[in-house]
Amino acid sequence: MEHFAVVQSIIRAGLVGDREALDKQVLRLRERLEKAGESKEAATLERLRAAARDTQEMAPSRVEMSRGQVVGEVLEPGVNPPIDRETGARLCTINFPGGNGRAPVHATVVFETVEGLLGEWTNQSALQAVGVSPTRSLLIYGPPGSGKTVTAHYIAARLGLPLITARIDGLISSFLGTTARNIANLFDFANRYACVLLLDEFDALAKLRDDPQEIGEIKRVVNTLLQNLDLRRSVGITIAITNHDRLLDPAVWRRFETQLHLGEPDENARETLIARFLQPIDAPGSTLRVFSYCLAGRTGADIERVCTAVKRTLALSGESHDGPGLFHALSSVLARTPHHDNVPARILAADQEAFVSLIANDGALSLKQTEIGEATGYGQSRVSDLKKSKRHLPLVEASYAQ
Ligand SMILES: Nc1ncnc2c1ncn2[C@@H]1O[C@H](COP(=O)(O)OP(=O)(O)OP(=O)(O)O)[C@@H](O)[C@H]1O
Ligand SMILES: [Mg+2]
DSSP states (O other): TTTTTHHHHHHHHHHHHHHHHHHHHHHHHHHHHTTTTTHHHHHHHHHHHHHHHHHHHHOOOOOOOOSSSSSSSSTTTTTTBBTTTTTTBOOOOOESSSSOOOOOOHHHHHHHHHHHHHHHHOOOEEEEEOOOOOOOOEEOOTTTTSHHHOOOOOOOHHHHHEEEEEEHHHOSSTTTTTTHHHHHHHHHHHBSHHHHHHEETTTTHHHTTOOGHHHHHHHHHHHHHHHHHHHHHHOEEEEEEEOOGSSOOHHHHHTTTEEEEEOOOOOOOOHHHHHHHHTOOOHHHHHHHHHHHHTOOOOOHHHHHHHHHHHHHHHHOOOOOSHHHHHHHHHHHHHHOOOSSSSHHHHHHOOHHHHHHHHOOOOOTTTHHHHHHHHHOOOOHHHHHHHHHHHHHHHHHHHHHH
């Protein structure tokens, strides 16, 4: 039997329950199958690997925190959040850990930063040996829809701590002096309990600063905020989120020990997100590549929106839930949403055959003709004809001329 040695290693790793070795061996088998030209089988293995990764991430395992790291009373569900005295509005919302859904999907470097932070909480003694403590303040920044809020929720869930979320714009009051008092009340509340404090939409402060009428007030607010951030350092964990990192006061920026930039997902993350958002439809690997090709440069939230629209379109089209069905649905969704920065998306929106010609000619995508057939429904000889026709070229030129 071909590849028996690898299959044997897979079985061995599976029997002893060594996940890491198992994944490595499955990867080895996938590479061998690819080399042998058995791309469909190789793609199936890759899908199984991605699905396994996804289910592992579904149940975020709590990190075991060293005792004494987070002080404070236990926050019970019945506790009322503080309110703005003038308006009676709540200054924060409270989320309790558990049932908080799946892990966000990020590029490797982001994933490693988040896991590294969580790892600090389990290795307190190693950190102490070199005279440092785990990171207690994190600033997450990046474009809208890049998963900042879901990442903050995920971190709190992994730490097993309730999350107190303040929206800065909710704290800002039109009454002189009230904003600073609201901020102080919020921090007092958060410091009393073992929790993660999340300051979402942090840039609202920066917006205030642009208003010349508000100069005195904003100075007071920023000072209160800085003092409270400093005080909180020794008590609990704080995460702040902003879309506009450049607008933030440098003194505020410096208060955060780690800054995490979330951008658009890379290719691997994109495929995992697409597979996730297309569920319960099980898309073949070739379809994930085609979707990912068209959605390069989009944020996680954009990808979710497109996948949801594709599922709606497919459900009503009566087409089968396979590669070609998804391909046609993607094409019509893209056609309905103009202004694509992404050239492949623009071509697929305009002309499906030109798109097939594009992917058949794009060496960087390295999709074989059989895979193109699986993803688009075009037969091999038609794919081959379209490849020769190069009918995508005028559209590519037109795209660049715009
Ligand atoms: N990296 C990601 N992993 C998983 N899901 C994501 C990711 N990025 C975005 N999403 C999806 O997009 C939705 C919006 O994400 P989220 O609210 O975290 O974005 P955000 O960066 O906080 O955006 P905003 O700046 O508009 O508040 C989420 O509910 C999630 O379904
Ligand atoms: Mg958000």
